[in-house]
Amino acid sequence: MVALLSATSSPAYSQAGATSEHPTVQPTIMVIPFAKEEEQLRTVLENDAALRVAVTKVKEGFDDRGYSTIDFRAKLNQLNNDRVMEMENATSLKQEVIELSGADIYVEVEVQKTRTGTGNSATVVMTAYDAFSSQSLANKVASSPKFYTDDYGKLTERALGNTVEELLNTIQLKFDDIVENGRTITMSITFDVASDKDMDTEVGTGGDLLSDSIEDWIADNAYEGYYHVQGVTATKLLVDAIKVPLKDENGRNFRASRFAGQFRNHLKALGLEATRDVQGNRIFITIQ
């Protein structure tokens, strides 16, 4: 009985003690061009040689570190061309490409060209995001000196210099932090339209509000107790950051679906039925 209790009540996430028998699945990374809301991603990339240079140089930086990236153009080609042309909103296309690629991290690259009477220059803006939590992982801006040339490809190359190295170093520091402090997942808890429950429903023997009970469970089960509630209403509780360990006690990758399953069991213990969907690091719980 004691063993059973300790097995169910303790989250027992021990990252430090995890063995490295099973190789850790590495995050997948995709480098994409920046596009304004009214611009088509494909058009932006195909019409701008300097942007293609910048995207390629960033990918080259990852390659030099022995890390392969997902090719944005190849992924874009996977989408039906006609459908792409019909898309009015470039932002949704970007989201679609990111989701289709399954990339955990995407690096957005923008090239700004400056033309003056004293010479032309290029500025490259690079931002790395966590695709699921939208957390910014690294940001770098690089500018070239002014030259009397219209070759913006060369200016872009000159601007980038060793800045890609700096970007990778910063991303690596974030990876080190993830290894030490766990990775971030998000959880959205909502109610089925037919449900007669809400976040103010009293649950358990103590008559706690459902929202409090959920938050207590998350606090107990998040890695090192780290979590952040973005907001709670009567019909929704959104947790935009829950730390989970990178590996489980057996040294395998800790899956968000496992966390979702454990949470569903908690709801079951409270007498609530729920369905769960997991997309990458995002968990969606719907209480019936």
Place this chain on the structure above:
Amino acid sequence: MKPLLTLLLFLMAGSFSLMGQVAGGNVKYLGSYSEGVITVTADGFGEKKPEAFEHAVSTTFRQLLTRGIAGSFQYKPMLGSKPNAVMAKHQAFFDSFFAEKTYTSFLIAQEASRFSRKTKKRIPNLTVRLEVNVSSLRAYLEEQGVVRKFGF
């Protein structure tokens, strides 16, 4: 009177700039003229030229590993956010790295100034110009398991 005042101001400016160098760890970034390579100047102290040279080179590598080189693309420590912990964890590796001068294999070019026998505390006996292949050093540290490869 005026030339004397000028000389005095010049000497004061010189001593302040020297103090700045000492506080900065005696390693100054010059530039990066090839991909993945950092060029620095470093001050060395020692009674003999080889000793002063080794001091300058090892100081450069220690700074690169534990503090980073300000102004360069490697402005953060190569050993990550907790360099001292990494140093302590891999003490045997670093003892050998510095004792056997393994770091010299990551030097692409080196030039030394004229050796000075003066033994004033703040005046280096030697200043060297070094080109360090940081990319290659990182690959070596990754291979040896001292730093994590890119990724988790």
